Amino acid sequence: MKVTVEVNGDTYERDVEARTLLVFFLRSLGLTGTNVGCDTTSCGACTVLLDGESVKSCTVLAVQADGRSITTIEGLSDGEELHPMQRAFREHHGLQCGYCTPGMVMAAVSLVTENPDLDEHQVREGLEGNLCRCTGYHNIVAAVLDAARSSREGAW
């Protein structure tokens, strides 16, 4: 069936099988920054924003995104200018192998957008849906706290 989805500000019209998962739809557009990890709604590697809120795109059908707006990791930066969350992940070395990173960043953007006034415990709880198998959580949490601070200071 035909779907029209806005992805990172561009409108895509595609004919898809109703069973097509959103993550595979996005990757078929060449947007392969969104990774498939566990494929069971657990790891969060496939996290994207649906109308601004984090969702696991392995558990959303492309037809459920019909007429709606998606942001993937490719849509965060403003040209060469990294999003403050991306910048914070780089500055704090909030990644090791990098596989969880796109989903981790998107989940963190949603978390801080909902509540920029976060303490460390709230960041750790707020990222409960994203697993880093390198166990590199320490620097990820530091990055999100730093980005939240920059959001409170109006840098976003």
Place this chain on the structure above:
Amino acid sequence: MIPVLFDYVRPGSVDEAIGVLVEHGDEAKLLAGGHSLLPLMKLRLATPSVLVDIGRLSELSYVRDMGDHVAIGALTRHHDVHNDAVAVRDAPLLATVAGRIGDPQVRHRGTIGGSLAHADPASDLPGAVLALGGTLVARGPSGEREIPASEFFAGFLETVLAPDEVLVEIRVPKATGGHSYQKFVRRSQDWAIVGVAAARVNGHVGVSLVNVAATPVRAGAVEEALAGGAPASEAAELAADGLDPSGDNNATPEFRRHLARVLTKRALVEAGF
């Protein structure tokens, strides 16, 4: 993992959805947030031939103060139940429990009606609605009917909903005292290995247990003991009476009975009973 092929329809109203259900019977499944159904379809444990997407029916997304009770539309997302001012004030057990389901991404999609209709004995909201003595409203071709939560859950992943009925609303009496939800998990996003919900409703303490049977169950012996004036620690010792939980990778039956007692005590203490 990819689901088997299915036809997809997106009705514009509840009545239209009921029409599709009448036409296709139990070949059709309702899709709300999809966070119970889609994982089963990806594993091909569920293979509906028609998927009826009611996820956009905003008429079923609300939390309303109805005087003596709170009415929640079946398509209200966990995220919204958790943050809604009326829910936080008048149905704090539900607001608390909704915030403990899965993780933020899951709570952005999953709905209260979807969770109840799916009736997984390990899921959190069914236990909470049971402890509160809630009422579920189902709409079918011949109109609406009210189903007490105590009669709603029929077995593992089974409810008394007919194939042509849509769960449209959940009603819970306003809370009049403390509440608590104790959820034992190994990772924060996991299903409860055992969960205990407790709340004071209309002067009576309701206690229910999650993931110790094929359905969520009321801890009747605990409630009776409390009503008879027993202290929390004594009442909680009765939490596993009559239970025959199954064992799995996470817990033996004995451990589940132990958790039922310990978590019930913690719940009663936290709720101030």
